[in-house]
Amino acid sequence: MRRRTFLAALPASLAAGSALAQIPRPKDGNPEIGRTDLRGGDRVAGATWASRSTAWGVNGAAAxxxxxxxxxxxxxxxxxxxxxxxxxxxxxxxxxxxxxxxxxxxxxxxxxxxxxxxxxxxxxxxxxxPKGLSLATVRERAGPSGTIPSFGAVSxxxxxxxxxxxxxxxxxxxxxxxxxxxxxxxxxxxxxxxxxxxxxxxxxxxxxxxxxxxxxxxxxxxxxxxxxxxxxxxxxxxxxxxxxxxxxxxxxxxxxxxxxxxxxxxxxxxxxxxxxxxxxxxxxxxxxxEWTPPLVTGYRGVDVYGLSPNSQGLSTLQLLNILENFDVKAMGFQSTAAIHHAVEAKRLAYEDRARYFADPAFSPAPLEWLNSKAYAKQRAALIRPDRILDPIYPGQAPSKGDTTYFTVADKDGMMISIIQSNYRGMGSxxxxxxxxFMFQDRGELFALTDGHPNVYAPDKRPFQTIIPGFAVKDGQPWLSFGVMGGDMQPQGQAQIISNMVDFDLDITAAGDSPRWHHEGGMEPTGEQLGVQGILRLESGVPAVTREGLQKIGWKIGASDGGFGGYQAIQRWPGRYAAATEMRKDGIALAY
Structure with a gap:
């Protein structure tokens, strides 16, 4: 997927480095002070890293x-x-x-x-x-890497x-x-x-x-x-x-x-x-x-939902299923161990994503098996606390026959988690x-390899990165949320759920918390982006954690702005809490 992040819309010269580095330093009169040396003001309540307070209301909310x-x-x-x-x-x-x-x-x-x-x-x-666009024509338009171009009518x-x-x-x-x-x-x-x-x-x-x-x-x-x-x-x-x-x-x-x-x-x-x-x-x-029954898995008492392929919603559930086999809370918030195990869970889940996710009308995936706790336990057993898993493969199924996210809640208790996108920035x-308006370039996400479940065909839906999130607790709606941003989305959703469930963070602190983003591995387009890949950490991740991950062997990349954009509404008895984050331009309101 060639770095499906916010930076996908940028020219190569800019995307190769840190987007943050392109922003001028504040004119504070001291040239010795860099942007990463400065922090926001001190909050008197809540998490020190939170950018604002949560919005509360009884009748409705929007973020x-x-x-x-x-x-x-x-x-x-x-x-x-x-x-x-x-x-x-x-x-x-x-x-x-x-x-x-x-x-x-x-x-x-x-x-x-x-x-x-x-x-x-x-x-x-x-x-x-399009029904009139053949696989042969798409292959004629393929780029040097043998993939569908990111722009233009073929996408x-x-x-x-x-x-x-x-x-x-x-x-x-x-x-x-x-x-x-x-x-x-x-x-x-x-x-x-x-x-x-x-x-x-x-x-x-x-x-x-x-x-x-x-x-x-x-x-x-x-x-x-x-x-x-x-x-x-x-x-x-x-x-x-x-x-x-x-x-x-x-x-x-x-x-x-x-x-x-x-x-x-x-x-x-x-x-x-x-x-x-x-x-x-x-x-x-x-x-x-298509109205489609969502998939669901339990994570430490919370039922987390995701849409089935051609969406990548199952990846969030698989990631959480694997993480549930470890005592993440005991590892510590933003610790080396917690991030290492989560990244390894992501790598394992994404190998299955590359192998199985496609339009189910053409190639149904073994969803029950992929989402099972038994399979997650097998995959979790592959993770080692002191080294990176290499080689890494998708599971063998048993034999058998740049995006916007927003959420709204109303006085009647309806909560909608919705994500909508042109895909790569402004699309095609x-x-x-x-x-x-602009046309999307989702067709870029087809594979061109014969026999691949996601191989291009006329009148077929491509693999999709955009996924809304939802969670239910004790049979009651609990969290309508999303983290936009290409392949960051399941990674970001899992981090939000873990932040709230494992570390008891509130809805705002969970979103403003520093994030990690792993890039690499096999993609649903058939591309191999490196077995180990690159682990990007936001600047707020503690230095000791960064050093610990490097000792394990992770290649740490620059903080490049590709860590998603989060909005959420949480349901409490008789009221709503709404949140957004500092990475986007939006606001959350409730009344």
Whole structure:
């Protein structure tokens, strides 16, 4: 997956080093003080590393990666909307306000607590590859590494987000569909100031898309929508997207199918025909989401849920199943032993991810076996406390026949955990004529190896990195959460659960806690990124822990900004707690 992190949207010259190093030092008058020598102020309560206090409320809560999206969600709840209504309104806003992570050109996955049935339900809103694009053609377009290019028409699969919104609203919505788009349409027409992270990644996307080596069929539409006088907007500059406002108005008037049929679909087909792509109106019309029963595992008294493949949600559950075999709490918070065992659990789980995860309509995975405690115990027995496992392999199954995350909760007890993405930053680099959004590049995640479960085929869903998280405790909804960021997501989700369950951290401290991110091993694309890989640690990880990991043999990489973005809502008796983190631009609110 070639470093599926926040830095995936950056040019090679920038991604090779630390993103943090590109940010100027504060003008404090002392050139001897570097950024890593400075820390925030001292808190009088709570964890010393926490960036803020948790937001509390009794009627509802929302946590997103942008303040205006969170406000849109809260306003929708106050008008009598359900958590689903508020989530759709927020997501529409994020497509405008956080285009470097999401939009209606991408896919969507959901875990939701239904208070009427008292169950967690799942929705797979991922799209399929164009029916007219053959494996032979994709192989002709493959890059030097023998993988599908990161950008351009060959990487585009059918966007599933709008259909997922429609399915959610049809089952759980309270307010009229058209009203949900009012906040986003207003902001798109009147404009809003660009936030810090969005400005950073917009500029990076421009550099990447306009690089001649990107081989994107056209970039004029990107430049027309997302640049002002040839440059992407800087932090604080007001940005408008009237083309997206027009598209939203068509969807608001025509319903969710308006995206897949009628004028929008016709314009999308005409665009791909113009640039030599493959997506057609028939591909769009055939798209549908799938309600799917989520997988679940127990972790020390908490039931953790994940979506089955083609999602990577099972990786979180496998990672936790392996960790449960060790006394992580006794190892110590942020200790060498705790991180070492967790990274080894990740490596083992990700080998299975590379071997088995794909569209189940083409290659069903042995889910029950992969998620079993017995199998996890076998895998845990391979881990040694004083050395790195090498070689490492996937398990042998028994024989038989850059993304945005947000969460909303309402007064009726419904909690929705939703993640939506264009995949690699702003996606494929392609923006349809006059529509104001980018197409995802999820098709990049297919393999091209004959016999691989995830090998490309027409009308097939690629392996997906985006996963919502949810946890239940004592039969009651406990935590709606997510950690966006490519292959970081299962790693981040497991760290959040361990922080809260093993070390009793609150919802905010659990997210602000320093993280680790391991890169390497076999990928679902068929790539081998190094057996041992690289272990990246945030600067807050204690020096003694860093030294201990190096003594075991881990190759420690730079802290590069690829540690995910977290939002969460926790259910308490009669109230909600909501949290976000300092790595993103968003806020959490409750009322």
């Amino acid at each position: 997103t990666a942008h303040p205006l999206a969170t406000l849109a969600a809260i306003d929708t709840l106050r008008k009598g909307g359900s958590a689903v209504d508020a989530a759709i309104a927020a997501n529409a806003c994020l497509g405008l306000l956080e285009p470097i992570a999401c939009g209606i050109g991408g896919d969507c996955f959901v875990l939701l607590w239904d208070p009427k049935t008292r169950k967690v339900v799942g929705l797979n809103g991922s799209g399929r590859s 585009v699969s059918v966007p599933g987000a709008v259909a997922a919104w429609g399915d959610l609203h049809g089952r759980y919505g309270k307010l009229p569909w058209k009203d949900l788009f009012d906040p986003a349409i207003t902001i798109a027409r009147e404009g809003a100031p660009i936030t810090q992270n969005v400005a950073f990644y917009l500029a990076a996307s421009q550099r990447r898309f306009t690089n001649p080596n990107s081989k994107i069929e056209e970039v004029e539409n990107f430049l027309k929508v997302w640049t002002i006088d040839g440059k992407t907007p800087v932090e604080g500059q007001v940005f408008r997207n009237p083309a997206l406002a027009n598209t939203y108005e068509m969807i608001a008037r025509g319903g969710p199918r308006a995206f897949y049929e009628g004028e929008i679909a016709s314009r999308i087909e005409a665009y791909f025909k113009r640039i030599g792509g493959w997506m057609t109106k028939a591909d769009l019309a055939a798209h549908h989401s 680099g392609l923006s349809p004529d006059g529509m104001g």
